[in-house]
Amino acid sequence: MDNLSNVLDAISHPSRRAILARLAEGPARVTEIAAPFDMSLNAVSKHLKVLEGAGLIHREKQGRDHVIEINGAPLNLVTTWLHDYERFWSQHLDRLEDHFKEKRRKS
């Protein structure tokens, strides 16, 4: 998969978006991330792997713990895609407007 697809897939799950929101408040250990959620540590670990694969988090080993930190940079891929898309979209709306103008003119 390309990077944009990986990022979109990673953020498509509500639990993973909730984890990102938690990490936006500051780095945290896996147990700290899991605490507010009704999820097993195992489930949280799987979600973290998906986020890591998309480059949205990185982890640092501190003694026996893994401290997880957010990396928002790959979200720029989504912003860029949406912007490109809005351009397409507004061209589409322009054409639609022309279409209705033409219709009005004819009637």
Add this chain to the structure above:
Amino acid sequence: MDNLSNVLDAISHPSRRAILARLAEGPARVTEIAAPFDMSLNAVSKHLKVLEGAGLIHREKQGRDHVIEINGAPLNLVTTWLHDYERFWSQHLDRLEDHFKEKRRKS
């Protein structure tokens, strides 16, 4: 799944983004959508179902054909999420800056 999750899941696949880009140029029949892609009609139909489930397209029956039209509105959910996120993210960067300022002050 919530709407935002559905939309993100729908656009996470490169073929579905390519289909949306094609539809941004104007409405099209399923066969017309499939033509430029190295995909079976069946594969395209499956992708269209996912896009439809996310509200990103709608289809209109014209005689024996289905004409597919894009609906960009649900993409606003993604834009909103990213904006909320950027707010979190910039707060995080502010705190990081404070952290380094404090470190510099102490050294």
